[in-house]
Amino acid sequence: MIVRERLSATAIHVILLGWTALALFPLFVIVLNSWKSRKAIFGEPLGLPTGEAFSAKGYASVLSNSDFPLFFGNSLTVTGVSLALILLFGAMAAHALTEYRFRGNTLIGLYLILGIMVPIRLGTVALLNLIVDLGLANTLTALILVYTAQGLPVAIFIFSEFLRSVSHEIKDSARIDGLSEYRIFLEVVLPLVRPVIATVAVFSMIPIWNDLWFPLILSPGENTRTVTLGVQQFIGQYTVDWGAVLAALSVAILPVLVLYVIFSRQLIRGITAGAVKG
Amino acid sequence: MATLELADVRKAFGTTDVIHDVSLDVADGELVVFVGPSGCGKSTLLRMIAGLETLSGGAIRIGGDPVDHLPPSDRGIAMVFQSYALYPHKDVRGNLGFALKHAGVDRAEIERRVNAAAEILGLDELMNRRPRELSGGQRQRVAIGRAIVREPRVFLFDEPLSNLDAALRVHMRVEILKLHQRLANTMVYVTHDQVEAMTLADRIVVFRAGRVEQVGTPLELYRAPTNRFVAGFIGSPAMNFLDARAVAGTVRLGEAPLCATTLADGPVTLGLRPEHLMRRGKGEPAGDGEATLEGTVQVFEHLGGEAFVHVELADARTLVAKLDGEQAFRPGEPVTLGLRRERCHVFDERGERETALH
Amino acid sequence: MSIPSDDHQQPDKLARRPIRWYILVFLAPATIIYTVFAIYPIVESLRLSLYAKETGGGSGFVGFANYVRLFGEPYWATRFANAFWNNVVLFAMHMLIQNPIALALAALLSLPTLTGAATYRTIFFLPTLLSVVVVGFVWQLILSPLWGITPDAMQAIGLGAWFRPWLGLESSALVTVTLISIWQYVGIPLMLFYAALINIPEETIEAARIDGLGGWAIFWKVKFPLILPTLGLVGILTYIGNFTASFDLIYAIQGGLAGPDYATDVMGTFLFRSFFGFQSQLGDVYMGATVASMLFFIILVGVGTYLFGVQRRLQRYES
Numbered sequence: 001m002i003v004r005e006r007l008s009a010t011a012i013h014v015i016l017l018g019w020t021a022l023a024l025f026p027l028f029v030i031v032l033n034s035w036k037s038r039k040a041i042f043g044e045p046l047g048l049p050t051g052e053a054f055s056a057k058g059y060a061s062v063l064s065n066s067d068f069p070l071f072f073g074n075s076l077t078v079t080g081v082s083l084a085l086i087l088l089f090g091a092m093a094a095h096a097l098t099e100y101r102f103r104g105n106t107l108i109g110l111y112l113i114l115g116i117m118v119p120i121r122l123g124t125v126a127l128l129n130l131i132v133d134l135g136l137a138n139t140l141t142a143l144i145l146v147y148t149a150q151g152l153p154v155a156i157f158i159f160s161e162f163l164r165s166v167s168h169e170i171k172d173s174a175r176i177d178g179l180s181e182y183r184i185f186l187e188v189v190l191p192l193v194r195p196v197i198a199t200v201a202v203f204s205m206i207p208i209w210n211d212l213w214f215p216l217i218l219s220p221g222e223n224t225r226t227v228t229l230g231v232q233q234f235i236g237q238y239t240v241d242w243g244a245v246l247a248a249l250s251v252a253i254l255p256v257l258v259l260y261v262i263f264s265r266q267l268i269r270g271i272t273a274g275a276v277k278g
Numbered sequence: 279m280a281t282l283e284l285a286d287v288r289k290a291f292g293t294t295d296v297i298h299d300v301s302l303d304v305a306d307g308e309l310v311v312f313v314g315p316s317g318c319g320k321s322t323l324l325r326m327i328a329g330l331e332t333l334s335g336g337a338i339r340i341g342g343d344p345v346d347h348l349p350p351s352d353r354g355i356a357m358v359f360q361s362y363a364l365y366p367h368k369d370v371r372g373n374l375g376f377a378l379k380h381a382g383v384d385r386a387e388i389e390r391r392v393n394a395a396a397e398i399l400g401l402d403e404l405m406n407r408r409p410r411e412l413s414g415g416q417r418q419r420v421a422i423g424r425a426i427v428r429e430p431r432v433f434l435f436d437e438p439l440s441n442l443d444a445a446l447r448v449h450m451r452v453e454i455l456k457l458h459q460r461l462a463n464t465m466v467y468v469t470h471d472q473v474e475a476m477t478l479a480d481r482i483v484v485f486r487a488g489r490v491e492q493v494g495t496p497l498e499l500y501r502a503p504t505n506r507f508v509a510g511f512i513g514s515p516a517m518n519f520l521d522a523r524a525v526a527g528t529v530r531l532g533e534a535p536l537c538a539t540t541l542a543d544g545p546v547t548l549g550l551r552p553e554h555l556m557r558r559g560k561g562e563p564a565g566d567g568e569a570t571l572e573g574t575v576q577v578f579e580h581l582g583g584e585a586f587v588h589v590e591l592a593d594a595r596t597l598v599a600k601l602d603g604e605q606a607f608r609p610g611e612p613v614t615l616g617l618r619r620e621r622c623h624v625f626d627e628r629g630e631r632e633t634a635l636h
Numbered sequence: 637m638s639i640p641s642d643d644h645q646q647p648d649k650l651a652r653r654p655i656r657w658y659i660l661v662f663l664a665p666a667t668i669i670y671t672v673f674a675i676y677p678i679v680e681s682l683r684l685s686l687y688a689k690e691t692g693g694g695s696g697f698v699g700f701a702n703y704v705r706l707f708g709e710p711y712w713a714t715r716f717a718n719a720f721w722n723n724v725v726l727f728a729m730h731m732l733i734q735n736p737i738a739l740a741l742a743a744l745l746s747l748p749t750l751t752g753a754a755t756y757r758t759i760f761f762l763p764t765l766l767s768v769v770v771v772g773f774v775w776q777l778i779l780s781p782l783w784g785i786t787p788d789a790m791q792a793i794g795l796g797a798w799f800r801p802w803l804g805l806e807s808s809a810l811v812t813v814t815l816i817s818i819w820q821y822v823g824i825p826l827m828l829f830y831a832a833l834i835n836i837p838e839e840t841i842e843a844a845r846i847d848g849l850g851g852w853a854i855f856w857k858v859k860f861p862l863i864l865p866t867l868g869l870v871g872i873l874t875y876i877g878n879f880t881a882s883f884d885l886i887y888a889i890q891g892g893l894a895g896p897d898y899a900t901d902v903m904g905t906f907l908f909r910s911f912f913g914f915q916s917q918l919g920d921v922y923m924g925a926t927v928a929s930m931l932f933f934i935i936l937v938g939v940g941t942y943l944f945g946v947q948r949r950l951q952r953y954e955s
Contacts (some may be wrong), residue, residue: 016741016756020756024762093666096659102659108667117909119881123676125680125925127681128911130676149673153670181658182804212769212887213904216880217912228767231770236743249773254947260762
């Protein structure tokens with residue numbers, strides 16, 4: 001019996017390693033070749049960038065010819081601010097819905113959450129008109145508002161589920177101590193939802209950072225491009241210069257990779273913690 | 279024959295030993311209770327008997343057959359978990375019959391066993407309900423029923439009553455006792471509650487830090503604990519331990535000798551069970567074979583029929599006495615306690631109990 | 637207790653109760669942003685689909701004329717049918733390939749005795765985090781006939797003759813793009829299944845082991861029934877994502893025209909071209925709104941089926 005179990009373990013690892021290879025190989029190949037000369041890229045695609053094969057020309061092109069830092073900054077701003085608004089407004093709304101009884105509580109709750117099932121992209125036509133009318137075309141603000149609206153339903157849902165399981169007692173004792181409802185929210189409730197903030201952040205961040213649709217439609221201007229759109233346009237221009245293309249892709253991959261490796265534990269914990277409430 | 283033998287069983291997690299050379303022989307039909315504080319290894323040992331954990335050393339035999347390399351389902355055991363571990367997506371009948379159905383037992387036989395178990399445990403009304411529709415006590419009975427249906431050689435219980443409220447626990451304890459009388463199976467029962475241990479066990483095994491401290495019937499453990507740990511663990515409220523001195527063959531708290539001892543002169547520990555202390559009138563002469571202690575009442579807990587009185591002795595030591603609840607006590611009131619000399623337990627410096635006198 | 641905590645205990649009975657402004661304050665920001673930027677645009681798009689451009693500028697109410705155009709005019713009808721059908725294929729492939737793979741990987745990862753589970757999890761989720769643009773181009777390069785990687789690799793395992801420029805061929809472009817999408821997004825259902833599986837109490841699994849079930853039987857008879865709600869959730873999320881978010885990858889790889897020759901056109905790209913225009917095709921806001929409305933309806937059907945069909949039947953298994 002014990003022997004049989006150990007064999008199964010090997011088979012399991014074979015399968016998992018197989019998928020690992022499938023998942024990592026494309027990325028590995030790209031980053032590897034981004035450091036090679038054109039000849040080496042085509043001559044020996046799988047070879048290491050050593051000696052003659054080494055070339056940093058691709059990176060030179062990318063870093064001198066493009067506004068990557070700008071794009072990156074744009075993405076950071078949009079994602080960061082949207083996330084902050086989603087977390088704050090989402091927590092506020094969830095708190096109001098779960099803490100207080102008032103007429104229309106259930107209705108408003110359902111209204112806010114039905115956004116999970118209705119993709120915001122469907123309203124793009126009117127959204128574009130609205131943004132233009134508000135004079136927000138080609139601004140990061142437009143993206144922020146849209147992404148906040150997009151991320152609120154999921155945030156409210158996850159926060160609500162969590163807050164419902166938290167006892168009223170700690171808030172009641174704060175009331176006895178004379179705190180206003182606002183202070184109770186800021187000083188008692190917000191710290192309480194810390195465990196699920198990671199969950200909400202993960203669910204919200206990825207669709208925002210990687211989104212191509214709204215930057216393309218609402219803010220394609222050179223100054224307001226996000227890194228996703230920027231990479232897409234950049235590569236479109238340089239399709240012949242493989243070195244530059246590979247370098248550009250590597251530049252796009254690396255920051256995310258680094259951040260991910262640093263935060264992977266929290267990220268995964270966040271997803272698995274909140275994802276169960278389905 | 280469903281005997282259970284543990285021979286020098288050892289378990290290590292990594293480089294740390296958690297179970298140290300445990301040996302035990304359980305007779306056919308005996309109800310043995312593993313008891314001890316949290317983390318003492320009793321649950322681990324139970325899981326090793328079940329086959330959910332591997333052995334690092336030693337051997338386990340059920341009915342004389344070594345079972346170390348057998349999977350849980352082939353050992354002839356059944357287990358009742360603390361959290362009941364019922365299948366949420368099946369109703370009671372489905373839960374009871376699940377294992378048999380999977381093993382391909384024929385339908386008539388499954389029905390016979392399931393109905394028999396249901397009748398024993400009073401589950402007839404609940405057969406079509408899902409676990410989430412059952413109360414804690416009902417779920418526990420279904421968990422027990424699931425074990426009965428397997429017709430095992432040995433029943434294993436892992437703290438089955440810990441999740442129930444106090445009143446229900448008392449009720450279920452009696453149910454399990456009656457079950458044992460009816461089925462007469464060998465049972466190993468793990469608990470941290472010494473009351474459960476005392477009331478259910480034919481024999482108790484007291485564990486501490488992965489080692490067996492003592493094995494014996496409840497009464498043996500009560501009357502003759504081998505050391506301070508067992509003495510303090512069995513009995514509620516716990517035994518009073520007082521630092522005393524052995525002087526010239528007697529044990530003294532102050533100057534007056536309280537009882538005899540064969541230990542050499544030096545520090546010893548005197549053990550007195552609260553229920554062995556009696557109230558004596560002031561100035562009343564000590565009876566034959568009795569000693570007295572003087573003190574003042576600090577606090578008393580009134581439970582109706584009895585009272586736990588916390589008494590402060592002359593030298594600021596305190597002990598608890600279990601006295602008759604009909605009497606009145608006032609904090610600060612002086613009180614004289616009497617104790618029979620043979621009820622004294624004397625422990626040496628290492629905590630070992632002196633056995634010569636008893 | 638005489639504190640305003642009767643907020644959450646007793647419903648409002650006193651007529652002269654002061655207005656609890658803080659409730660409004662808490663709800664307002666989220667509700668306003670959400671209504672203005674999410675709900676209103678959708679409703680407005682639906683309304684716009686009932687209007688059309690009038691000669692001489694301006695727009696007028698035309699009822700369902702746009703819809704008639706969408707289904708009647710050959711140009712629109714063929715494009716719509718093509719996009720819709722491609723999307724269905726995309727969805728089917730995701731349901732039949734991505735989700736079973738995710739379930740299998742999650743089942744393996746959730747085994748308590750697995751060493752290195754955390755590392756595997758981290759690696760498997762990595763592609764999902766990448767920008768769709770990156771993924772699109774990475775695969776475009778790898779599958780490119782100009783570069784030797786794929787032909788060489790296939791040569792090495794003796795399938796050299798089978799290599800084709802799949803992304804460029806009408807017959808295989810959609811399937812290839814879909815496989816790339818699956819490669820990237822397997823991480824999401826993987827995480828959801830994984831979370832559901834590790835939430836099954838360990839003791840329930842142990843009880844099954846004692847009952848004599850082996851790994852395979854435990855999965856199908858104990859674990860699988862208990863994660864059915866998650867399966868439903870994954871299904872509906874795949875549906876919604878496939879019909880809306882698939883745009884990004886296809887646009888990145890094949891461009892706005894979803895080439896070759898509309899072989900990879902899906903509802904998202906179709907919608908994009910309809911109202912935004914692309915290269916030679918002029919955008920028409922009203923037709924765009926019409927396409928969006930159709931997409932809304934398609935999604936509604938899916939969500940409705942989920943909420944009333946799937947969810948209700950799954951209630952029975954809830955524990």
